[in-house]
Structure formats: C-alpha cells, structure tokens
Amino acid sequence: MPATVLKSNVAPAPAEQPIDARLILPFVKSVRMVFWTMVRVQTTVLRPHLKTEPAPSYDVSGIIGFSGDVVGSVVVSFQGAAARKLAARFAGSEMELNSPDFADAIGELANMVVGSAKKDLGVAAAHITLPSVIIGAGHVVRRLSDVPCIVIPVQTPVGDFCVEVNIRTVPPSLK
C-alpha cells in the first residue's frame, strides 16, 4: 500500500456533540485498505467534520445500516464521475449508470469499507445490512436527528467521495 496522506487525524470534538474517534478511525483505515487493494486507487483522507444538515450527498450513495450493539447507518457517497470510474475498475469493464452491475459494484465497495471497519469497532454483536444504492444528483440522506453524522472526505485521482458515519453504540442497559 503506498503512503497515504492523512492530512489530519480526527477533528477536535466540540463540547456539545463529541466526535468519537473509536467510531471514525476504523473507517479511515478501511477506506485506505479497500480502495488500494480492490481498485488500486490511492486515497487522501481529509479532516473529518460534523455534517450540518440539510446538505446533499454526492450523486451515488451506498447505504449500510447497523443494528445490535451499534445502531445507525454509514453512507459511502461518490461524485458521479468517480463512481463510474471506480465501478469500472472494480468490475473490470465500463458500465452504464443504470445497469444492475453498476449498483452491485458500488454496493460491494461500500460493503467492504463498512464490513472491514466493523471488525475494528470493538463491539461484540453489531449486524450490518446489505447495501442500498441511491442514484440521483442532489439527493439528501437524512437520519434520525439524535445521532450525529460525521463526514470523512476522501480525494482520489479519479474524483472525490466521502464516508458519512452516523452510528452510535448502544449502552448495555438498553439491550
């Protein structure tokens, strides 16, 4: 794996809505690993920040839900051109945006990022769903507002994407 410029670690936590580094760093690590091993793309991870709603995601988003010891969702959202190029590299051929293979490729990339990060979250029983893939310029993904959403922006030579982490651990008393 080539050297990846991690321009910052996790953003300082504002007092009112702390960013939990233990929930973020596994995704930073998995993004770097998955995109290099699967599509040979170098990723530059920028400073994570809290998402100020409402803000649109990019054009193509893979959504993975969590349940069990961790609840919420993680969205891997790509600029349209980046999604097309990454899906083509992943599948080995160019694909139309409306082909099932395109959605499968984007969903599988999102699934690998989240599945790999899940192992490092340090929780015993977190379940993740199959990915749903949203295609549509300017779509907005909203979640229940009691869970803060942290955006991890990622630059690559083929375009930008981001990982929107909107999860929290469930206290044992609520299980």
Place this chain on the structure above:
Amino acid sequence: MPATVLKSNVAPAPAEQPIDARLILPFVKSVRMVFWTMVRVQTTVLRPHLKTEPAPSYDVSGIIGFSGDVVGSVVVSFQGAAARKLAARFAGSEMELNSPDFADAIGELANMVVGSAKKDLGVAAAHITLPSVIIGAGHVVRRLSDVPCIVIPVQTPVGDFCVEVNIRTVPPSLK
C-alpha cells in the same frame, strides 16, 4: 379501522421469480394499521408486483435495513405532496421538507410499518436498522440484484406511496 379495499391479494408468482406471500402480507397488514392509527388516513393497497429495475422511487423514501434471519431492505417511498401531508398529520404541524422534524416523521412512519410487519414475518432473529430518509425527486434506490424487489402500491386521499420489499430469509445452513 375503516374497511380498506384490498383490490387483490398477492400477485401470481411468475415461475422465474416467485413472490413469497409470507414476506408481503405482514407489510400489507402493517400499512393499513399504522396509517390509520397514527395519522387517520385510509389506505387502499393495490396489487403487489415485481419492480423492474431501474425505476425511480417517489420523491421521499424511508429505508430500513434487515440483518440476521432476514436480509435486505424495505423502502417506504412517498410522493412529495403525500409525504408533506402525512408528516404534518403525524407531527401535528406543517413542516419544511428540509427540516429535521420532517425526516424524523417520515423515518418514524417507515419504522412503524416495518417494525410492526417484522413481528409477523415468523422469524426468530431479524434485526432492523434505524431509518435513513432520502429526499430528492427521481432518486433511484438499487439493491443487490440477487434479491427480488416487490412493490406494494398504496393510494390514500392525500397522495400515493409504496412499500418496496426487498428481503429474503437466510437459510439455516448459511448462518
């Protein structure tokens, strides 16, 4: 609950992709119950059919993921005007489309439809996620293509919505 016109039961199963009534009828029942008890809206459930991809969903979609004994996702997708009116009835006041309260109301309606149906699916250990709410005209929700997607169209006096059921049970041998 007033009489609800269920124009048909479950669509006949084409030989190549059977529709499993046990996965569909719980959602028909929960739609009727949730929308009457929560927002006093009568629902007319039309004939379920297989979704032919790629087809856009409506303007506002609540997505709930499944994991465990059932995998996949269920999308409750609303015409924009219907979503606005139903959310207002649910919350007791009009809301802007981009307010957190609007997304929470739509997410909570989707959560109740799916949570209530889950109890009737006859599976021991199915987990559902918190809802993600997608806002954007013409957005397309794609799933992994090995899981068929069944659309349950619903008409109401305030506009149309549909429930897109894209789940399957996991055979014990794969657990």
